[in-house]
Ligand code: HEC
């Protein structure tokens with residue numbers, strides 16, 4: 001072999017060695033824990049979803065204002081009107097991650113997690129990662145309200161936003177610029193590689209797969225296995241015997257106190273969205289306590305499992321809690337707390 005060829009061969013071998021060892025980062029692909037998951041999925045061949053939009057900073061800011069305050073200044077500079085007179089989106093939805101493990105929707109592990117973060121515990125699912133889901137209003141929402149009402153919203157995030165503006169919020173349909181703004185804001189809340197718990201080493205490995213031109217579903221699955229693609233929702237009934245409560249469950253009043261403060265008071269404290277005012281006072285606890293065993297929507301069992309309905313002339317209503325948003329154990333915990341506070345057991 002001529003010396004020139006030898007040098008070339010050594011060079012090629014060295015290059016391949018480096019590649020195998022992961023010393024080399026492919027040109028153009030450099031990811032960090034802050035990289036959005038869809039940016040990576042796209043490189044691995046995932047088509048962008050129908051709700052994809054490349055948001056501008058102004059759109060995101062307008063969307064954030066609508067979600068948090070109910071209205072925004074329109075692109076033409078006009079002051080918008082409130083989407084709902086009664087609520088803002090954050091009355092019922094969080095904006096941050098609310099489950100310690102994104103692969104599991106479990107209210108028992110969610111409660112201490114949201115408490116540590118200082119955010120509430122609510123009926124609606126968080127908007128964090130909502131663009132990463134592939135269906136909305138799932139399971140019993142479709143069963144109970146029927147394909148006609150949930151309709152396209154089950155598979156279309158834009159429709160889901162509109163449905164919640166009109167039905168959940170008892171408001172008006174959003175204008176196109178408002179819908180775009182809310183969607184843009186949602187894209188700013190999409191999962192990043194760091195949210196999925198990927199280490200720097202995992203990220204280097206993904207960069208290598210990308211450099212090798214990998215576009216297999218198996219590789220996309222490595223990412224998609226790290227979060228739930230939808231928020232599950234199963235409804236449950238009040239116990240048949242309210243005095244006995246949910247069978248075989250003993251309530252823990254300390255957990256019940258967290259439910260009360262992080263969930264009920266979020267809407268029922270003075271200045272909240274409800275006329276029905278609750279606080280940390282004996283009157284509140286007595287009223288709740290006296291109704292627990294009654295067949296009344298003032299009963300904890302009844303209100304948690306079924307909520308209330310919007311009626312003409314009085315639109316604010318209370319959404320019920322599906323099993324994934326409050327467990328039967330937590331209902332008993334709340335009861336135990338109310339009973340403890342009234343010392344009437
Ligand atoms: C009164 C409570 C309430 C208000 C206010 C509210 N929502 Fe909802 N929303 C819900 C509930 C309950 C669901 C049921 C599905 C879930 O999130 O688990 C839901 C679902 C959704 C979903 C589908 C989520 C999923 O993954 O299934 C979207 C999108 C949504 N809401 C957007 C909005 C927007 C945007 C606003 C503000 C304009 C808003 N919501 C205001 C209660 C509310």
Ligand code: HEC
Pocket residue numbers: 091092122123259260263264265266267268273274275276297298299300303304308314316317318319
């Ligand atoms: C997302 C906001 C929200 C949350 C969270 C919430 N509620 Fe409500 N609740 C309401 C609204 C709105 C009404 C309708 C009554 C009204 O118009 O003021 C209501 C009604 C009720 C009623 C019936 C009151 C009446 O006058 O008919 C009870 C009892 C009640 N809630 C208890 C609770 C308890 C207990 C919790 C915690 C487990 C809770 N609520 C959590 C918003 C909420």
